[in-house]
Amino acid sequence: MSLMVSKLTRRLLALLGAISLSACAGSGGPSQAEREARAAEANALAAQLAAVAVPPPKPGEVRVRLVFGEAADLDLYVTDPRQETVYFANSPSRSGGRLERDVRCGEPPPRIETIEFAAAAPGRYRVGVDFPPEVCSEVKGAVGFVVVFESHAERQETRLAIRPGEFLPIVLEVDLR
Numbered sequence: 001m002s003l004m005v006s007k008l009t010r011r012l013l014a015l016l017g018a019i020s021l022s023a024c025a026g027s028g029g030p031s032q033a034e035r036e037a038r039a040a041e042a043n044a045l046a047a048q049l050a051a052v053a054v055p056p057p058k059p060g061e062v063r064v065r066l067v068f069g070e071a072a073d074l075d076l077y078v079t080d081p082r083q084e085t086v087y088f089a090n091s092p093s094r095s096g097g098r099l100e101r102d103v104r105c106g107e108p109p110p111r112i113e114t115i116e117f118a119a120a121a122p123g124r125y126r127v128g129v130d131f132p133p134e135v136c137s138e139v140k141g142a143v144g145f146v147v148v149f150e151s152h153a154e155r156q157e158t159r160l161a162i163r164p165g166e167f168l169p170i171v172l173e174v175d176l177r
Helices: 007-025 032-051
Strands: 062-068 075-079 097-101 112-117 123-130 143-151 155-162 167-176
Touching (some): 062 123, 123 143, 143 167, 155 167
Antiparallel strands (some): 097 112, 123 167
16 A cells, blocks of 8 residues: 655645644734744654654554644544544444544643554545644643654654644545555
């Protein structure tokens, strides 16, 4: 199996990221200091993810991980090629997707949610992230996060930010062949 991310998808993801970061800072866009802080936060989150030793996915498997900081409760959503979405309220799915860990407010780092497919079907996978406003009320601003989509053959990663009450339905879109 191989992963294919179209140029259009990458452009849309870059645009979504820019819009998300711009919305976090107000109409003028993020300042240089805010951009540097976001980059540092993303690098720290990626380092947390890398520090957690997990074996690489076996042939036919897919693993999607969401790592985030602060005292937030972000939710990971993965829609498979059969249009079924795996998340905290639908796990395991009919297609075999399973949420391995649902991180909640107050849990210590590393704060990583994981969805795995033991026998992943070929086709398009869409990864979304939600930040419900009614939980973790002490978080007022944007929270950075990193999403990693892994198969036996390849790895795709995106780094964005999300605000309380925001749902990003497609932060990463991958065609698995």
